[in-house]
Amino acid sequence: MKRAYVVLSTCVLILVLFVVYRGWLGFAPLSAGDWGFHFPEEVTNFFIWPTAWVFWLHWGLGGNGVFIAGLETFFLITARIFYTLTGLTWAWYERVVWFIPFLLIGTYSSLSLVRLVFPTIAVFWLLTPIIFLTNTYIVMVSGGGQMGVAMAYVLAPLVLTHYIRLYRVISLPENSERRLYRQCVLTGVVLALMILFDSRIVYVLILGILAYWSVVMVYEKTADRRHVYFLGIPFIIAGLLHAFWILPLVLFRVKPIESLGASYSSIASVKFFSFADFSHALTLLHPNWPENLFGKVYFLQPEFLLLPILAFASLLFVRINQELKSRINPNISFFVLLGLLGAFFSKGANPPFDEVYLWMFERVPGFNVFRDPTKFYLLIAIAYSVLIPVSLKHIQIFFRRLPLATLVISVLFLALWLSTIRQFVRGQLSGTFVVHTVPYDYEVLKDVINQPEYFRTLWIPHVQRYGLSTYMHPAVDLGSLLETGSPSAVLAWMDSPDTAKRLARWSVKYVILPYDSQGEIFIDDRKYSANVQKQFQAALDANLYLRKVPIVGMDNTISVYETPEYKDHLWLEGDSTTAKLSWRMTFPTTYTLTITGLPKPMKLIFSETYDPNWHLRLSGQKVVRSQPTADRLNSFPISIGDEATGTLEYTPQQYVWYGLILSAFALIVTVVAIIVL
Incomplete structure (x- = not known):
């Protein structure tokens, strides 16, 4: 009977995901929100090596992009290789590499977590991925095209799973050192994969990891230096795997949030972007549900109030059911704490205790990346996707003598859950859930723009x-x-x-x-x-x-x-009819130059956002660092003779290459360690 129910539950899981995400079927582009579209002419010219300078930053005038080098490199490599090997359209790429893996990884990841922490609720396991993958938060994220955030989101339970396993291996009376270090390496690898997609979501998950270790240490009274030591090893492994962008980020003190201006880093921006109040957060209701219109907050919907009641009822059931109390109480306490932490931080600068979030935004290192507090919905989603099945299991225990109790409870919950996302079920949401065709006029415009100069x-x-x-x-x-x-x-x-x-x-x-x-x-x-x-x-x-x-x-x-006229990407500023400049971009951070007929000292202007780390190296002249023009472009004084050749280089790229060597070495060692250990 139990096996038949598992088979039935699996079919229901597949059916629910198929029905709600049916908008992703088909062969038309899904471009919407933050998810873009690229013509083959763009994809075939993608540079697949990590670059410190990204041409589309600063709204098209270029900027330091080491802070997104991981995700950018993954995107460029996968897109170019996919197109080169298959020749298929962009619509195929986005589904094969992003959207379908999002569903598969999310299912596996959430199931791995619930099976590890609550192995006795097997009949309700398959409700976990439904809650985790179809709640209003992740639907708004994926529908808004934030696929980097979405991929990090679905990896979060897997990272948490590996950290819980790591804690348990450390806590074994006679653990195998080989097994312990293998678990450290595996945890570091999945953590590195999550960092690749969005390090902000990793920051959020760190709260969950620390909460778990703290709760279990309190219950088991087993705190020692080994726990702190092995807690940090996966982060070291992940950091080494990402050395190609972390190294230049640290050495050049890149502050991406500050460079974006006050709209990203001010207290006023935090207050403005704190759309969710505590009631929205606690009920796992995204403030922009269902239309996903920026800044438009909807009223609390009463059916969502049942979700926290079901989730936190697990505490009550544990106290009543003495049989399970001693075995799972630490895990229940952890997930309850996780849900409350997520709800508290997701409300941002809204009451109660709004000053706490604002204080952390100003003073806690790295916290200023959360001007949009809804990122903390991740913790609520993880907590509820585990706690609700636990509560349903306890309800099933009370009614176990009734025929088909498990089936009835599951059907009733699914009816409640699907009613909360009824707009999604009906196909009424927009964003990536609606396929689009590329207007023919943009095909024509592409050919007009795609000129050699x-x-x-x-x-x-x-x-x-x-x-x-x-x-x-x-x-x-x-x-x-x-x-x-x-x-x-x-x-x-x-x-x-x-x-x-x-x-x-x-x-x-x-x-x-x-x-x-x-x-x-x-x-x-x-x-x-x-x-x-x-x-x-x-x-x-x-x-x-x-x-x-x-x-x-x-x-x-x-x-x-x-326009009546336009300058080249690099040009010589000054009065001269004989001076000539030719250039070629060999990489987004490297240009080769040839200057002839220069009668007097002049200025070389480089039409990208000013950055002092652009250096000009010309034969017969010392290295020249960029100086800002009045309109914040790069300029270089030139005082050579009649002719010279040289290079224009962005110096952080050198440390990207150093970091890439370190990352490659770390990857080789990691693979060998997984095989050997």
Whole structure:
């Protein structure tokens, strides 16, 4: 009977995931929210080695990207290799490498955790992945295209599972040192994989790991230095595997949050992004459910109140059921604590004790990455996906003499759960759950932009998700660059007397007013507005220095304007008719240069966001560090003779290579250790 129920539960699990995630079926792109789209022309030119400089950062003007080098490298490598080996479209890649693995890993990961900590509730195990993979938080994350966060999320229970195993191996009276170190290595590997996708989610999980070890140590009264020592070994292994970006990050003191401005690092931004109150967090209800409209918080829905009641009822059941009390009380206490911690931090700067979160944001190292507190929903999701099946098991024990008690309890809970996500079940959610076709006009525009010479495109007010953006033709997002989407503010900047000159220095050849195929750019009161688009259209048509370019084969849904002039990516500043500069990008952090006919000292301008770590090495001249121009580009004084050759290099890249060697060595040692131990 029990085996038949497990088979039935497995079928129900597959059916539920199939029904709710059916929007991911098919062969059309899923691009929505933060999940983009790339043409084959982009993918085939991806650099697969880690790079310290990312051309699309700072809204298309380039920036230090070592803090995202892990995820960026994984993305570029997998996309290019997949396309090279299969020749399949982007829609295949995103499903095979991202969306389907998200479901498979999430199922395996959550099942591994619940089977380890509560082996006696086998008949309810398969409810855990349903809760973990279909709650409102992760549905909003995956539907919003935050697949880096989503992949780290589904790996979190697996990392926690390995840390619990590690603790148990340490606590054995006569443990095998070989087994102990093998578990350390395995834990370090899965931790490194989680860091690869999103280190912020790892930060959140650390709270869970520390909470587990603290609770169990209190119950078992077994705290010694060995626990602290072996707690840190997996982090050391993971750090070595990620040395290729951690090394330059530390040595060059990169502060990505501060570089993004006050909108990412101020107390005001934390208060603004604290959308969830304590009641939303405690009930595992995402504040933007179900429409996922930024900033629009919905009222608490009463059916969600049953979820924390079911979860925390496990404490009551343990006290009543003396048979199970001594065996699982530490685990119950841990998951209850985990859920409460998650609810407390997920509310962010909202009462109660809102000053605690703000104090930690300002003073706790690394905590300033959480201007959006909903990342802590992970802890609630893990806790409830384990506690609710435990409570259901205890209810089943009370009614075990009734026929089909297990089946009835499971069906009733599934009915409750599916009612909380009924919009998802009905297919009413947007985002990645709705397939899209690439508008033909963007296919035409891609061919127009894909020219041999270097230039940028300026998108007003924002870059459209199907717009081409490559190393040779970066797309600049003007609204984000100006930190405003207001039509009046953006158009006032475009009409400024100095704008044409600034665009030329940014190497902008085309100004593009996009076709908003998914209704997410021209917004008024959180809804698409054709009037906003018309306002931009009329102003750009009347602009005195822009020339509208007719594009053959385009249905006039996209407006393309050409600037009067544009500079090259690198150019010589000064009066000279004889000076010539030729350059070639060999890597995003390395350019080779040849300068001829230089009659006098001049300045070399490099049209990327200023960074003092760009260094120019020319024959016959000492190494020159970049100096900022008035508009925050890179400049280098040149005082050579008639002709010179050299390189322009971004120095943190050298330490990326050093770190990559260290990471490769650590990977080899790790693989050998897993095989040998």
